[in-house]
Amino acid sequence: MPHMQRIFVIALAVLVALTAPAGAAGERDVTIAQGIDAEFLDVQMTNNIVTLIINTSIYDTLLTRDKQLNLVPSLATAYKNVSEKVWEVKLRPNVKFHNGEPFSAEAVKFSFERIFRADFKSPQKGWFSTIDRVEIVDPTTVRFHTKLPDPAMPARMTLMYQLAPKYVAQVGDQQANLKPVGTGPFKFVEWQKNERIVVEANDAHWSGKPAVRRATWRPIPELGARIAALQTGQADLIVNVPPDQLQTLAATKTVRVEKIPSCRIINFAIAQIKGGPIGDKRVRQALNHAVDMQGILDAVLMGNGKRINSFMPTNVWGYDPAIPLYDYNPKKAKELLAAAGQTNLTLTLQAPNGRWAMDKDVAQAVAGQLTENGIKTNIKIIGEWGAYVRTILDHKTEEIAMNGWCLPSLEPDHWVTPNLKTGEPVSQYGNPEVDKLMDAARAEMNVDKRKQLYSQLLRLIHDEAPYIFGYQQMDIYGVNNRLKWTPRGDESIRLTEISF
Amino acid sequence: MVGYVARRLLQSLGVLLGVSVIVFGLLHLTGDPTRLLLPLEAREEDVRQMRALLGLDDPLWVQYARFLTRAVRGDFGLSFKHQVPALTLIFQTLPATLQLTGAGLCFALVVAVPAGILAALKRNSILDAACSVGVLLGQAMPVYWLGLLLIMVFAVGLGWFPAAGRDGWSSLVLPATALGAFSMARIARMARSGMLEVLAQDYVRTARAAGIRAFVVTYKYALKNAAIPLVTIVGLEFGILLGGAVITETIFAWPGVGRLAVDAIFSRDYPLVQAIVAVLATLFVVINLVVDLVYTWLDPRIVYVRSVR
Numbered sequence: 001m002p003h004m005q006r007i008f009v010i011a012l013a014v015l016v017a018l019t020a021p022a023g024a025a026g027e028r029d030v031t032i033a034q035g036i037d038a039e040f041l042d043v044q045m046t047n048n049i050v051t052l053i054i055n056t057s058i059y060d061t062l063l064t065r066d067k068q069l070n071l072v073p074s075l076a077t078a079y080k081n082v083s084e085k086v087w088e089v090k091l092r093p094n095v096k097f098h099n100g101e102p103f104s105a106e107a108v109k110f111s112f113e114r115i116f117r118a119d120f121k122s123p124q125k126g127w128f129s130t131i132d133r134v135e136i137v138d139p140t141t142v143r144f145h146t147k148l149p150d151p152a153m154p155a156r157m158t159l160m161y162q163l164a165p166k167y168v169a170q171v172g173d174q175q176a177n178l179k180p181v182g183t184g185p186f187k188f189v190e191w192q193k194n195e196r197i198v199v200e201a202n203d204a205h206w207s208g209k210p211a212v213r214r215a216t217w218r219p220i221p222e223l224g225a226r227i228a229a230l231q232t233g234q235a236d237l238i239v240n241v242p243p244d245q246l247q248t249l250a251a252t253k254t255v256r257v258e259k260i261p262s263c264r265i266i267n268f269a270i271a272q273i274k275g276g277p278i279g280d281k282r283v284r285q286a287l288n289h290a291v292d293m294q295g296i297l298d299a300v301l302m303g304n305g306k307r308i309n310s311f312m313p314t315n316v317w318g319y320d321p322a323i324p325l326y327d328y329n330p331k332k333a334k335e336l337l338a339a340a341g342q343t344n345l346t347l348t349l350q351a352p353n354g355r356w357a358m359d360k361d362v363a364q365a366v367a368g369q370l371t372e373n374g375i376k377t378n379i380k381i382i383g384e385w386g387a388y389v390r391t392i393l394d395h396k397t398e399e400i401a402m403n404g405w406c407l408p409s410l411e412p413d414h415w416v417t418p419n420l421k422t423g424e425p426v427s428q429y430g431n432p433e434v435d436k437l438m439d440a441a442r443a444e445m446n447v448d449k450r451k452q453l454y455s456q457l458l459r460l461i462h463d464e465a466p467y468i469f470g471y472q473q474m475d476i477y478g479v480n481n482r483l484k485w486t487p488r489g490d491e492s493i494r495l496t497e498i499s500f
Numbered sequence: 501m502v503g504y505v506a507r508r509l510l511q512s513l514g515v516l517l518g519v520s521v522i523v524f525g526l527l528h529l530t531g532d533p534t535r536l537l538l539p540l541e542a543r544e545e546d547v548r549q550m551r552a553l554l555g556l557d558d559p560l561w562v563q564y565a566r567f568l569t570r571a572v573r574g575d576f577g578l579s580f581k582h583q584v585p586a587l588t589l590i591f592q593t594l595p596a597t598l599q600l601t602g603a604g605l606c607f608a609l610v611v612a613v614p615a616g617i618l619a620a621l622k623r624n625s626i627l628d629a630a631c632s633v634g635v636l637l638g639q640a641m642p643v644y645w646l647g648l649l650l651i652m653v654f655a656v657g658l659g660w661f662p663a664a665g666r667d668g669w670s671s672l673v674l675p676a677t678a679l680g681a682f683s684m685a686r687i688a689r690m691a692r693s694g695m696l697e698v699l700a701q702d703y704v705r706t707a708r709a710a711g712i713r714a715f716v717v718t719y720k721y722a723l724k725n726a727a728i729p730l731v732t733i734v735g736l737e738f739g740i741l742l743g744g745a746v747i748t749e750t751i752f753a754w755p756g757v758g759r760l761a762v763d764a765i766f767s768r769d770y771p772l773v774q775a776i777v778a779v780l781a782t783l784f785v786v787i788n789l790v791v792d793l794v795y796t797w798l799d800p801r802i803v804y805v806r807s808v809r
Contacts, residue, residue: 033664036763039581047539121553121583123538125546174584193592194755195666220664220753224648228656228663229753386768389540390531407541418541426540 028500029214030483032493033226033235037194037219042177043161044115047123049491052408054217055161057199057495058098059182062089062108062157067497069315069410069489071154075103075162075183084149084445089157091140095206097164098187105136110165120173127159127409149443151450155411185210185496194219199495211499227478230255236480237493242357243302249478258479260487261306261472264406265313265415266356268349268366268468271397271428277342278399284465286336287400288326290373291468295328296365301358304474310458311415313472315489318412318441318454323462326469330373337374346376348398350391353383356404357473363402366468393425400468401428410490412454413442420466429466501796505789512785519781520571523774524564532556533580533768554580567774576775581767586775590757594779596666597756600748601741603672604679605734612684613730616691620699621718631688638685643744647678647751664753675752679744683737690733694726701725728798735791739784 034053040046043055062076078090095103112134115122130150135143144153162183168176180188185207186199197217201210218235220226227245229235231252241249241257249257270284277283297305306314309323337343347370351363360381370377380398382388391397407414417438422430437460441453462469477487484499534551535542551557555566570577576586619631641649654674655663662671698704699722707717746758757776764772795802 040583042583045583119553121537121550123542126539126542129543177583192755193589194753194759195596218665218753221759222648222664222751222753225651225664225751225753228651229665231656232659232663234662234664384766386531386536386766389535392540393535407539414541424541425544 026213028212029216030212030236030495030498031216031218031234032237032239033218033220033229034239035219035221035226038191038197038217040177041180041188041191041197042173043180043182044111044120044122044124044163045177047127049406049408053492054197055180055182056184056492057186057215058180058184058188059161059163060095060184061162062091062160063154064158065410065490067486067488071158076157079154079157081445082143085146087144087146087153088137089142089144091142092206093140095183096204097167097183098181098202099164099167101164101166101181103162103164103183104139105142106139107162107165108142108160109134109136110168111160111163114163114168124159128156131156149445151445151447152409152411152413152442155409155414159409186212186215189214207496210496212495215495230478230480233480236483237485237498238478239475239493240357241476241478243304243474243476244358246302246476254481256479256481257476258485258487259304259474259476260489261314262406262475263313263315263410263490264356264404264473264475265308265311265470266305266359266362266402266404266473267308267311267470268363269397269401269403269419269428270466270468271395271399271401272466273395273428273430274399276399277340277345278347280340280342281464282336282340283342283345285326285463286333286340286342287370287375287468288465289329289333289336290375291366291369292328293326293468293470296362296369297471300361300365301471301474304357304476305471306474307471308469310462310469311419311467312412312454312458313406313415313489315472316410316412316415318451318458320455320458322455323459326462326465333373333375343374345374346378347400348378348380349400349402350380350382350388350398351402352385352388353381355385355388356402357476359402359404362470392428395428397428403467404473406491408490408492413438416457416461417442420461431464434460434464505793508789508792512782512789515785516778516781519777520568520774521564523777524567524770527768527770527773528560530768533770536767537580567771571774571778576778577771579764579769579772581764581769581772586772587779589760589772590775590779593755593757593760596754597742597745597749597758599672600675600679600745600754600756601738603676604741604745604748605683605738607676607680608684608687608737609734611680612687613691616688617695617718617723619688619692620695623696628692631692635685635688638681638688641681643678643682643747644751646681647675647748650674650678651751664751666753666755671752675748675754678751679741679748682744683741687730687733687737690730691726694729695722698722698726724798728795731791731794731798735787738787742780742783 034050036050038051038054039048040051043059060075062074063071064074066072075092076089077092080088082088091105097103114120115124115128130146130148132145132147137143164181167181185202185205187202189198189200191197200214203209220229226238227248230238246257249255270278272279293307297303307325309325312319349363349367351359353360364379367377367379405415418424418426420429420434421427421438422435437453437457441450441457444450444453475487475491479485482500485497534547538547538550579586579589582589615631619628622628651663654660661673665671704717704722707721745756746762749756749758761776
């Protein structure tokens with residue numbers, strides 16, 4: 001037995017020694033818990049929203065969006081069209097990277113060209129595929145030459161993260177990822193994989209000193225643990241609180257709930273390209289009339305969601321409030337089905353599990369209502385996201401597939417084209433008339449005319465009903481009361497918007 | 501002895517090779533990882549380019565041969581998703597997993613062995629019944645449920661321990677308890693039955709008859725002999741715990757290999773999954789070997805010799 005005791009004592013000592021206690025948190029420090037860790041701190045290696053949120057504290061972009069999601073200057077102070085295919089951008093002078101390297105036109109050219117380097121596995125190539133080249137005019141002026149007239153250039157500039165050319169050349173891509181250097185309001189401190197990412201205030205930032213002194217991003221995948229971390233003060237801000245957990249949070253006095261309709265829209269794609277009954281517009285319209293979407297929002301999501309009239313969230317430029325919502329009208333649905341000769345329809349609806357807030361529950365409610373209103377709808381839950389994505393990209397979805405969409409550019413074209421243009425990888429729909437309008441809107445440089453084109457396009461999409469139109473997801477956060485902070489509609493969390 | 505160990509190590513290579521073939525085959529059946537690395541809306545040309553960069557457009561056997569020739573040199577390639585050498589990621593996260601697994605097993609042993617012995621010594625008493633109930637609960641409670649329960653009671657309710665993460669020793673208590681509970685139950689049961697069997701042996705009776713103190717009889721003579729099946733199960737248990745850590749690590753946001761593995765599987769990160777499986781399989785094989793060697797120390801009658809045909 002003494003042997004055993006000694007072994008236990010040594011084992012315990014080793015275990016305790018292995019976990020170094022963390023330093024005490026200061027008053028103006030914050031800890032933010034999200035579901036996953038950053039994939040990269042080389043911001044050009046990712047298109048994942050959570051990863052981008054973390055990187056946005058370290059790197060600046062050329063333009064950015066304010067709280068109302070309007071375009072505002074960041075590292076670019078002004079931009080204009082010199083000609084239809086040339087954008088001239090003025091850069092903020094006297095800006096330095098965290099390592100002291102000056103920011104200039106050189107960095108803009110380097111950052112752009114790095115994404116397209118043949119051996120660089122950036123998933124961002126598609127974001128900037130319309131740009132032909134970058135020309136340096138002088139140290140604080142660059143020109144972007146586009147392949148075609150591209151009115152989305154300002155939106156693209158909100159995704160142009162700026163890297164330090166000399167630093168990256170010196171340390172290489174792998175180190176640039178592990179020890180990121182940007183011009184952003186926060187400087188990188190440490191990254192313990194799957195444990196924490198720590199950043200500290202960059203008091204020399206061009207926008208002034210941040211109120212937050214130090215921020216820790218913690219990945220806590222399990223919802224129960226994330227909520228517990230907020231309740232115990234281990235985290236100050238948590239994301240993705242599902243509506244059915246709001247009551248749990250309400251019971252804790254030190255925390256509050258903040259919510260906002262997100263740029264993420266949840267719809268039910270009807271695979272028109274499959275043909276058959278759902279190839280008929282009247283059937284797709286009938287499906288829309290047969291679902292009481294507001295009722296589902298109220299009952300399943302407890303009112304946490306905002307209905308949409310076409311394939312565009314209300315907070316993205318191009319949305320047209322004049323387009324009506326589909327009304328819940330089972331009688332009209334039956335008439336439309338009868339007119340289409342489809343009175344005995346059986347469909348299958350597929351949905352993921354755990355991808356979007358209460359996705360499976362909402363999908364079950366939709367299928368239930370369709371069945372109740374005479375369209376027998378089976379439900380198929382595909383829990384594993386990789387498998388779900390494959391059905392979409394292989395164009396082998398069931399007749400109806402739940403779909404969630406938001407891209408960080410907030411550019412209207414990035415909602416409609418990937419999802420509805422004929423032949424696009426994600427699109428389960430094809431219509432030359434819709435394609436024509438999309439192409440026209442995408443290339444129109446006159447803002448007013450462009451807005452009109454989107455209005456026309458979204459109206460046509462409403463009428464064509466390639467979706468059972470759903471809702472804008474409500475982004476729900478749990479926040480410690482010591483933080484002054486309200487959420488943004490683009491799913492981002494800006495540390496500079498937090499005060500105490 | 502040395503010959504035995506060498507032979508066992510050689511056999512282990514065969515096991516590892518077999519594991520690598522199975523994992524490689526299974527992974528490639530799950531589909532193309534390229535589409536998960538790129539945005540959904542990515543064009544076919546971007547997908548093709550990425551596939552070529554990752555070496556996924558080569559025939560399967562070429563990919564496997566490349567994997568194997570590199571793996572024997574300890575190079576498992578770059579993780580698709582993180583673009584960092586797969587082994588680097590594993591060595592960053594493995595200490596956390598070993599720590600959690602070690603703590604879980606310690607907890608299980610500290611509770612289970614005395615409980616099992618006491619239950620055997622006080623057979624059919626209230627104490628024995630209480631141990632049985634404990635065993636039943638430990639085996640019946642799924643780890644995710646127990647984990648959340650522990651968080652609710654000890655983190656949110658009492659505020660004794662942090663709810664999640666790896667900050668100091670106090671953050672180890674809840675995950676280690678959740679992870680160790682199932683093993684604790686199994687080991688306690690084993691300790692009880694092993695002890696009962698040994699206590700009924702002639703030599704124990706003889707020792708008692710010779711007037712040796714009960715304490716010495718129990719802990720010196722009986723326990724060492726009852727320990728052989730225990731050591732077997734503890735060795736196996738360590739392997740099982742390494743696997744079981746996946747769920748525990750997810751619940752408690754513990755930054756270990758288990759979470760890394762789940763994440764790698766969901767994102768079809770072939771090199772990372774293969775490296776993790778190789779490392780864990782090696783660990784498992786080594787533990788098994790160590791267990792076999794410990795037998796000879798516990799019971800000198802066990803000798804490993806070249807098998808006679």
